[in-house]
Amino acid sequence: MANPDLTQRSHDALENTVLQGALKAATTTFIERRRDAITSIADWEGLRQRARQVKEHTINNLDFYLEQVVQKVEGHGGKVFWARTGDDVSRYIIELAHARGVKSVVKSKSMATEEIELNHALEAAGVRPIETDLGEYIIQLAQEKPSHIIVPAIHKTRGQIADLFEEKLREGRPNEVAEITAMARKRLRHEFLSAEMGITGANFLIAETGTVVLVENEGNIRLSTQVPKIHVAVVGIEKVIPRFDDLSVFLRLLPRSGTGQKQTAYVSFLNGPRQAAPESAFEFHLVLMDNGRTRILADEQMRESLYCIRCGACLNVCPVYQKIGGQAYGWIYPGPIGAVISPQLQSLGQSGDLPFASSLCGACRTACPVDINLPDLLLALRARAKESGAGRKLSESIAMRSVAFAAKRPRLFAFAGKVMRSFARLLSRDEKIKSVPFPPLSGWTRYRDLPAPQSSSFRARWKKHLDE
Amino acid sequence: MSKANPTVNQNGVLDNVRRALGRSSTVPPIPLDPFIEPSAKTDIGELVERFTEEATAVRARVYYMSDKLQLVAGDGEQSGTERIDKLKLVGQVGARVAEICRSVGATEVALSDSALIAEMNLQEQLGTQGFSIFIPDAVSSAHEQTAARLAKCDVGLTAADYAIAETGTIVLSSDEPNALLVSLLPAVHIALVRSSQIAASLDEVISKIGKERIGRLDSSPSVTLITGPSRTSDVELVLSIGVHGPKELHVIVIDWWHS
Numbered sequence: 225m226a227n228p229d230l231t232q233r234s235h236d237a238l239e240n241t242v243l244q245g246a247l248k249a250a251t252t253t254f255i256e257r258r259r260d261a262i263t264s265i266a267d268w269e270g271l272r273q274r275a276r277q278v279k280e281h282t283i284n285n286l287d288f289y290l291e292q293v294v295q296k297v298e299g300h301g302g303k304v305f306w307a308r309t310g311d312d313v314s315r316y317i318i319e320l321a322h323a324r325g326v327k328s329v330v331k332s333k334s335m336a337t338e339e340i341e342l343n344h345a346l347e348a349a350g351v352r353p354i355e356t357d358l359g360e361y362i363i364q365l366a367q368e369k370p371s372h373i374i375v376p377a378i379h380k381t382r383g384q385i386a387d388l389f390e391e392k393l394r395e396g397r398p399n400e401v402a403e404i405t406a407m408a409r410k411r412l413r414h415e416f417l418s419a420e421m422g423i424t425g426a427n428f429l430i431a432e433t434g435t436v437v438l439v440e441n442e443g444n445i446r447l448s449t450q451v452p453k454i455h456v457a458v459v460g461i462e463k464v465i466p467r468f469d470d471l472s473v474f475l476r477l478l479p480r481s482g483t484g485q486k487q488t489a490y491v492s493f494l495n496g497p498r499q500a501a502p503e504s505a506f507e508f509h510l511v512l513m514d515n516g517r518t519r520i521l522a523d524e525q526m527r528e529s530l531y532c533i534r535c536g537a538c539l540n541v542c543p544v545y546q547k548i549g550g551q552a553y554g555w556i557y558p559g560p561i562g563a564v565i566s567p568q569l570q571s572l573g574q575s576g577d578l579p580f581a582s583s584l585c586g587a588c589r590t591a592c593p594v595d596i597n598l599p600d601l602l603l604a605l606r607a608r609a610k611e612s613g614a615g616r617k618l619s620e621s622i623a624m625r626s627v628a629f630a631a632k633r634p635r636l637f638a639f640a641g642k643v644m645r646s647f648a649r650l651l652s653r654d655e656k657i658k659s660v661p662f663p664p665l666s667g668w669t670r671y672r673d674l675p676a677p678q679s680s681s682f683r684a685r686w687k688k689h690l691d692e
Numbered sequence: 693m694s695k696a697n698p699t700v701n702q703n704g705v706l707d708n709v710r711r712a713l714g715r716s717s718t719v720p721p722i723p724l725d726p727f728i729e730p731s732a733k734t735d736i737g738e739l740v741e742r743f744t745e746e747a748t749a750v751r752a753r754v755y756y757m758s759d760k761l762q763l764v765a766g767d768g769e770q771s772g773t774e775r776i777d778k779l780k781l782v783g784q785v786g787a788r789v790a791e792i793c794r795s796v797g798a799t800e801v802a803l804s805d806s807a808l809i810a811e812m813n814l815q816e817q818l819g820t821q822g823f824s825i826f827i828p829d830a831v832s833s834a835h836e837q838t839a840a841r842l843a844k845c846d847v848g849l850t851a852a853d854y855a856i857a858e859t860g861t862i863v864l865s866s867d868e869p870n871a872l873l874v875s876l877l878p879a880v881h882i883a884l885v886r887s888s889q890i891a892a893s894l895d896e897v898i899s900k901i902g903k904e905r906i907g908r909l910d911s912s913p914s915v916t917l918i919t920g921p922s923r924t925s926d927v928e929l930v931l932s933i934g935v936h937g938p939k940e941l942h943v944i945v946i947d948w949w950h951s
Binding site: 254433 | 702703704705706708709710711712713715718719720721723724726727746750835836839840843856858859860861866872873876893894895898899901902903905913914915916917918919920921922923924925926927928929930932934935936937938
């Protein structure tokens with residue numbers, strides 16, 4: 225495979241008993257909460273299909289709706305910046321911060337800014353970024369990467385977090401979860417009141433009104449957008465929806481799919497700077513980010529991966545994510561959706577092994593609130609990885625050619641089958657092959673048993689059946 | 693600082709979008725048919741009941757106060773009914789607010805500039821009960837000082853524009869100066885809402901907000917939906933209340949004849 229690290233990272237995750245316990249508890253709880261929450265919607269399937277239809281329509285007319293967004297936001301007195309790359313985003317924000325004398329920035333959880341590693345760029349430019357979502361704050365203190373889209377520090381226990389707070393904050397060791405929360409509240413309250421700029425992402429961007437919609441539970445997004453005078457929203461171009469009236473479909477789907485809530489504690493609708501008068505000290509900047517999205521848009525087969533609303537439901541139900549967790553995926557987007565978008569936003573060479581980390585069971589598609597056909601996208605990406613040579617192996621290629629050669633020659637096929645059957649039965653005990661001493665089969669039997677083959681072929685038995 | 697560019701196409705992103713869609717200029721689409729779920733007509737009593745049930749489930753405390761009868765719900769106190777007049781209602785709302793403030797040991801209470809709060813004469817009532825009152829200035833020049841001062845207030849009192857019964861949500865907007873900050877920075881938030889402002893569903897309220905926003909390019913009000921107090925489950929998925937926003941949310945539903 226292109227990146228041998230995935231295997232190693234998965235091994236590490238499987239051997240980490242703390243992580244295994246945390247993953248099991250978290251994914252089980254999320255699945256139960258989601259299941260309960262969707263029962264409050266009479267026609268969940270209808271809602272999903274409507275959401276998909278809205279996304280499909282918007283993505284297929286993205287140029288029109290983006291133009292509308294820009295016109296509305298500028299009309300409200302906001303500034304719009306188009307960023308082709310992550311570097312464009314960072315450069316714009318750093319220039320703005322320097323021009324306004326910004327020393328510290330409060331940030332709310334945003335996958336877009338994680339994607340472009342904005343924090344590194346800000347730090348390098350002498351601007352201090354402070355993550356304010358509790359989970360992100362923990363991750364920032366620990367200098368790690370998030371392991372879940374909704375709960376970034378899901379891989380950490382309260383004991384580990386207590387140790388981390390004791391070491392980094394030097395205010396004693398918080399014993400309860402409530403004490404951890406209180407300690408973070410106190411620290412971050414001070415940061416909110418002194419930061420000169422707030423940076424957020426957006427869950428939705430309404431074209432008709434130029435409104436940024438932000439969904440959250442903690443209140444850190446409200447504080448980041450309402451307290452500092454400058455608010456910068458970094459938004460992937462795929463986040464647009466056409467009208468205000470289209471929003472309620474998504475506000476019903478997102479919290480139920482993500483956390484199993486009917487509604488999150490807060491949903492904010494922001495329309496440009498708080499006071500639009502020209503002399504106003506308030507500023508609103510909308511950064512519309514491409515960073516590989518137009519490449520996905522141009523690819524009709526993959527286009528629907530842009531429908532994702534980042535709810536995290538596909539992670540929780542995925543048997544692979546349940547075992548290896550988010551960090552093993554190697555980048556910031558984990559789970560089935562991560563396995564689909566990471567190789568596209570990065571490259572097949574960088575993360576082309578991710579589509580292979582799936583059992584193709586289809587649970588992700590069933591859970592997806594916009595019905596993205598994740599299994600088909602994963603299969604297509606596997607095929608591309610093989611075609612591009614990124615995931616091709618000589619031995620695999622020889623084996624496949626040999627099978628193809630034999631399959632076209634019935635007598636050879638029957639003979640080869642007979643030889644292999646006899647050979648396999650030699651290796652089996654109690655109708656199972658428990659260990660093969662040579663590769664590549666030893667790779668399989670290291671972790672699982674292989675059922676022993678029948679003593680005669682299906683064709684032989686079928687023939688016998690017809691004769692009887 | 694990059695120069696303000698009035699064109700909509702810095703860095704060629706929009707060109708790339710069009711190219712990806714296989715065209716060289718934008719083609720306006722045929723809009724999708726609207727999709728608003730029809731909501732069953734419900735009477736105010738049912739809406740109040742549903743709102744109370746849902747808001748209580750997410751740990752808000754709801755009090756229903758009427759000039760016809762008085763019920764206490766959501767906080768486990770005894771309920772009772774009695775006929776009261778309008779002046780008495782104003783007094784009772786004041787007493788209820790004062791009681792909540794005392795229960796959290798408040799000394800300073802922030803009030804947003806709202807018609808309903810004025811109508812309930814709360815500035816005077818709370819003042820005579822010994823609370824110091826802070827009403828933030830609508831002027832932006834004092835923004836930092838306002839925020840710092842509000843963070844020191846114990847209670848923030850606002851009036852909601854709407855409420856949503858199906859999720860126990862209240863809706864605040866910046867049409868009311870500083871309401872969003874008053875509802876956010878103090879550790880306890882008390883919101884007043886008229887029973888007639890409770891809508892059955894999210895769709896209804898979204899549709900109303902949308903209509904108010906469209907075509908209002910001169911002003912840019914923000915709106916926030918609030919459902920229960922601030923919360924997080926970021927540590928081991930254990931629910932923890934009051935992480936960055938208010939630790940308590942009290943909603944007083946006022947049902948009086950000219951509401």
